Amino acid sequence: MRLGIFAKTFPGSDPASVLAAVKAAGFSAAQYNMACSGLDAMPERIAPGAAQAVAAAARQSGIEIVAVSGTYNMIHPDPAKREAGHRRLDVIAAQARTMGTGLVTLCTGTRNADDQWRHHPDNATPEAWRDLLRAMETAIATAERHDVDLGIEPEVANVIDSAAKARRLIDALQSPRLKIVLDPANLFETAGLAEQRDRVSQAVDLLADRLVMAHAKDRDASGRFVAAGQGVLDYDHYLACLKRAGFAGNLVTHGLDAAEAPTVARFLREKLAGGAS
DSSP states (O other): OEEEEEGGGSOOSOHHHHHHHHHHTTOSEEEEOGGGGTSOSSOSOOOHHHHHHHHHHHHHHTOEEEEEEEEEETTOSSHHHHHHHHHHHHHHHHHHHHHTOSEEEEEOOOSOSSOTTSOOGGGGSHHHHHHHHHHHHHHHHHHHHHTOEEEEOOOTTSSSOSHHHHHHHHHHHOOTTEEEEEOGGGSOSSOOHHHHHHHHHHHHHHHGGGEEEEEEOEEOTTSOEEOTTSSSOOHHHHHHHHHHTTOOSEEEEOSSOGGGHHHHHHHHHHIIIIITO
16 A cells, blocks of 8 residues: 555645645655645635646656646535535646546535535435435536546445445446545544444445545544554554555545654554554
């Protein structure tokens, strides 16, 4: 597995300096965010030169751009907000290949109008599911138009809050463009070791045929997100599950400060080398 990190972990609005920091911290891949180019994360426009600058910075630094963020609230309670997200996704997708990647990551969304990463009880309603299907159909058409794949992530705060729901969505849409980004720390908030391991094993088994990227962060005992290796997640078990499933893609860390990045790189490299056999 190649070791990567969210480019936005590092400060800066110039892709050359940001990706140089990625390299210096010990990583060989990055999940890019347009904020690293001094734009909105979901901009209304990306000039061709801005996309080309990302590709040039990647070549210069030796960092592979393995995905670009296209996250917006796909089931926002305001349909106009969803439509704006669709338009901006098209902008991202249109330039992804120029930047060097064929993967755009998404957020399946929440009925919470203020925070796309916060749970809302209406996420479990049939109406929310129908809205997600419509939004995903639009996103898949965009992906087809620009020859990119879409990576969604089961997250407890979103409408796709489990591996089982992710599988249901895959089966409902039947699109090869729809892929899975798996982050085990998003499968639970607090859980005992046995339950945590079961959820991770089941998620990998259920979604193995669609896994395109693995994420790496952690949770402490209270459920708060922390950097990989600083919490309760059993990384030996997680990586062993990925290896048994034949996953050989990118392991991309996030949820950390720039100062923590070299330590996390060492931790993950050690786990990949010997801790998950």
